[in-house]
Amino acid sequence: MVMSGGGQGDPRDDSSTAEEAIVLDWSFQNHTGENIRKGRHSGSNFRRSILDKADLTEGDFTECNFSRASMVEVDLMKSAFDGSDFRRADLRKARLNLSNFRNCKFAGADLRGIRGKYAIWQGSDWWNAIMDDDLRKALNKKWPQPSE
Secondary structure: OOOOOOOOOOOOOHHHOOOOOOOOEOOOOEOOOOEOOOOEOOOOEOOOOEOOOOEOOOOEOOOOEOOOOEOOOOEOOOOEOOOOEOOOOEOOOOEOOOOEOOOOEOOOOEOOOOOOOOOEOOOOOHHHOEOOHHHHHHHHHHOOOOOO
């Protein structure tokens, strides 16, 4: 059986390189519990998909569309989501520590029940999301809302 993502393929076969992004279009699909750990999927579309309890750890999901996706209890730890769209996504009880959320959109996203204070939120509009007061205080201290 051939497994992807291990980077142990034939070195002459340039389609098996671990750094190459595989763009997915899982929009409007159910992928509950899916395991795409260490995946390289920048530029993928997960709009309105169901990713509840999925494993997206240690992956590259830069510039992805997660708008209105159901991501309840999803594991996003140690992943990069720079420039991704999470508007109106349901991220309740998601695990997002040690992840990068630089310049992401979170308007209307549900972040209740998470502990994401050890993630990087630089340039993201986290204050437009629905979240618990303790997370709001922690993020406001480390990544304050710009004064305009």
